[in-house]
Amino acid sequence: MADSADVEQQAGEGGAEAATRAAGARAAGPHDAPERDPEGLVAVRALAIAAGNLVVQSGLTFDIRRGEVLVVMGPSGCGKSTLLRHLVGLERPLAGQVFYDGQDLHHGDVEALAALRRRFGVMFQAGALWSSMSLGENVMFPMRLFTRLGAAERRRRARFKLALVGLDGGFDLMPAQLSGGMRKRAALARALALEPELLYLDEPGSGLDPLNAARLDELVLNLRDHLGTAVVMVTHENASIMAVGDRALYLDPLAHTMTAYGAPRELLRNGPPEVRAFLQRGVVA
Ligand SMILES: Nc1ncnc2c1ncn2[C@@H]1O[C@H](COP(=O)(O)OP(=O)(O)OP(=O)(O)O)[C@@H](O)[C@H]1O
Numbered sequence: 001m002a003d004s005a006d007v008e009q010q011a012g013e014g015g016a017e018a019a020t021r022a023a024g025a026r027a028a029g030p031h032d033a034p035e036r037d038p039e040g041l042v043a044v045r046a047l048a049i050a051a052g053n054l055v056v057q058s059g060l061t062f063d064i065r066r067g068e069v070l071v072v073m074g075p076s077g078c079g080k081s082t083l084l085r086h087l088v089g090l091e092r093p094l095a096g097q098v099f100y101d102g103q104d105l106h107h108g109d110v111e112a113l114a115a116l117r118r119r120f121g122v123m124f125q126a127g128a129l130w131s132s133m134s135l136g137e138n139v140m141f142p143m144r145l146f147t148r149l150g151a152a153e154r155r156r157r158a159r160f161k162l163a164l165v166g167l168d169g170g171f172d173l174m175p176a177q178l179s180g181g182m183r184k185r186a187a188l189a190r191a192l193a194l195e196p197e198l199l200y201l202d203e204p205g206s207g208l209d210p211l212n213a214a215r216l217d218e219l220v221l222n223l224r225d226h227l228g229t230a231v232v233m234v235t236h237e238n239a240s241i242m243a244v245g246d247r248a249l250y251l252d253p254l255a256h257t258m259t260a261y262g263a264p265r266e267l268l269r270n271g272p273p274e275v276r277a278f279l280q281r282g283v284v285a
């Protein structure tokens, strides 16, 4: 799209056992990641993560490829949001690394981390907009913080982002004036403010009716197809997983590691039993 050309660019826990489990998980998928994935944008290696004092996952090894939609799935409480907070650099892992374009996200200096973080957009589970700002101001705010764009250009880009998510004409609306679905889309527009090459979305469809959830899935696919944006999408909605996922990662709440990594349809057919059961929830045979 026209706008993408002038882009403002934006432990060992578990030890051998976790490693074995992770290796097992990687063998499960047809798109198994080689040591260095040539299409890889982010490489996650032997990651162990905690929430508070709780080790929620360990032995996580996977890649996020350029221009793919990677779904992070698993039952409530398995650690999806915790993983996302680690992938964006908000929390430090107990062990392992997250390499972004070859750069270690958690072990560089503050400036290097800030430069990396400008390259991806994030929409957290709560996904709140700043309620005292209009939609346009919400989308322009990251531009004001992180770019030197002039006011007119910020305005032009914010209108473009809002149009992209179907909120043309919503520039001056306040968040309180919006429906739930519109608020989610506006939050997505804000995550797109800095034209990220990678977008992290935590349950973007939660709380939406099926029609609006499907609309959001469509938006995600459009971003991938038209802007080449890679998307990591956390969800436990089967319809979304099947609709958008090029590949999916399953975080097991009992094993505390990933037990599957591959194309969703392939996992539905040939994944481990717990993953097949997860993907068949609500399906009447
Ligand atoms: N700050 C915290 N302190 C202690 N425990 C936490 C904290 N945050 C999360 N947890 C626990 O860590 C585990 C993982 O939580 P997380 O929010 O990552 O799960 P999730 O997979 O995103 O779940 P959901 O699908 O419900 O959003 C849960 O057992 C949760 O209770």
Ligand SMILES: [Mg+2]
Residues within 6 Å of the ligand: 080, 081, 082, 125, 202
């Ligand atoms: Mg969560």
